[in-house]
Amino acid sequence: MPTMLSGPTVPIRPLTLVRRTAAALRRRALGVAAVVLLAAFGAVAPAQAATSAPPDLTLATDVDHVDVTPVPCAQQGFQLRFGNAGSSAVYADAFVDAPAPLTVSRPLVSSYLPAGYTLKVQIQVSAPSDTPPGAYTITLHAGSRTLLLPVRVGRVPVDTTGNLARYQQVSASSENLPTYPACGAFDGDRDSTHWAATTGWNDATKGAFPDWLQVTFDHPRQVGRVDLYTLDSAKYPAAAYGLRDWNVELQAGGAWQTLAQVRGNTAGKVESTFPATTATALRVVTLASNEGPTYSRIVELEAYAA
Ligand SMILES: [Ca+2]
Structure with missing residues (x-):
């Protein structure tokens, strides 16, 4: 007969879950501050200026804009630089919001960031072939930081080989x-x-x-x-x-x-x-x-x- 153990079961909470929850609580508090700041100034800092902002989390990108060709498998995107300028390690989230119909390979980057450390993550940007050409904006958030990254969507290339399957x-x-x-x-x-x-x-x-x-x-x-x-x-x-x-x-x-x-x-x-x-x-x-x-x-x- 199988042995039965009696008494209450205490679930073991994964460490990562505890840390994520802490990051979420901090994000909620700092998100309110971000809304107040955005409302007060009506704009956010350009990509290059963000890293010189006060400490804690930093956000930057390796390019000042992204050119997107709306075809499958196009290799295009940017490097997200997500840093901790504070004096102690943190767990933090960075959000990468792309306007539809654009999509990004990593809409959320969650990471442990030692003091003074900057994480570098490559983000792919994609668009379906029926995306209207023109200007779009990807918005990056982390803590109280917000960063706007301009995106320029071009036209679908014209196939000249007769292959009907290209660019579909x-x-x-x-x-x-x-x-x-x-x-x-x-x-x-x-x-x-x-x-x-x-x-x-x-x-x-x-x-x-x-x-x-x-x-x-x-x-x-x-x-x-x-x-x-x-x-x-x-x-x-x-x-x-x-x-x-x-x-x-x-x-x-x-x-x-x-x-x-x-x-x-x-x-x-x-x-x-x-x-x-x-x-x-x-x-x-x-x-x-x-x-x-x-x-x-x-x-x-x-x-x-x-
Ligand atoms: Ca092939």
């Missing part, structure tokens, strides 16, 4: 992040030797099939050919690590239609051709890998009219 919105059943995002399969780089440099998609559900990788067109497109580049390098040949079986599907008339089926593939590149079909989206449904029950790997996925 992409999604996947799962992503093995941060190294193998879905957008890596639409970045214009077909080279498998760059596999570990975010230029390919690898799902995150090892051993589970099917997976899928999708591109959604900004307006209906006529698609008659799909080129799929699976992982194929000297180190990782397609016959051992690449995709073996998959379906090419188009969303036409509101429903998914299978236009091509590939089975038993061992090549690095496969062209699937079919009667040109007007579609709002394209997806590849992966069914098996040459490695066995592991992962789906696509270095680049391209779509053409014919």
Whole structure:
């Protein structure tokens, strides 16, 4: 019979939780002060002036503005410099607020900050392809500090290769992040030797099939050919690590239609051709890998009219 212990159970509170709570309480108090200060002065200090402000928490960035191209996988952002100018260590939070539809990779940075220490964190800034070009502002908060970072959103580049999948919105059943995002399969780089440099998609559900990788067109497109580049390098040949079986599907008339089926593939590149079909989206449904029950790997996925 199992042994039963009697008496009250005292939960062990994680140390990190206690510290977060303390930071939250301090933030609430200092937040009120920040609102009063902002109301009094009607503006906040520019990015470069903030670090010279009185002690305690400091906020700064490595750039005075961020240029954003609204396409998947664009590498753009800034370095957040979050410091403690006080004489004792603190746990503190910095908030990075981006106006919709902009998003940031780290909306909250929580950290232990020894006295005199400045934490440096790289923040990625992203925008969907339908973001109106123009000026935006990211607001950074920490304690009583507020910092405004101007953002300039440009236009979506024009593809000149005929590849209908470039600069479109992409999604996947799962992503093995941060190294193998879905957008890596639409970045214009077909080279498998760059596999570990975010230029390919690898799902995150090892051993589970099917997976899928999708591109959604900004307006209906006529698609008659799909080129799929699976992982194929000297180190990782397609016959051992690449995709073996998959379906090419188009969303036409509101429903998914299978236009091509590939089975038993061992090549690095496969062209699937079919009667040109007007579609709002394209997806590849992966069914098996040459490695066995592991992962789906696509270095680049391209779509053409014919
Ligand atoms: Ca790629």
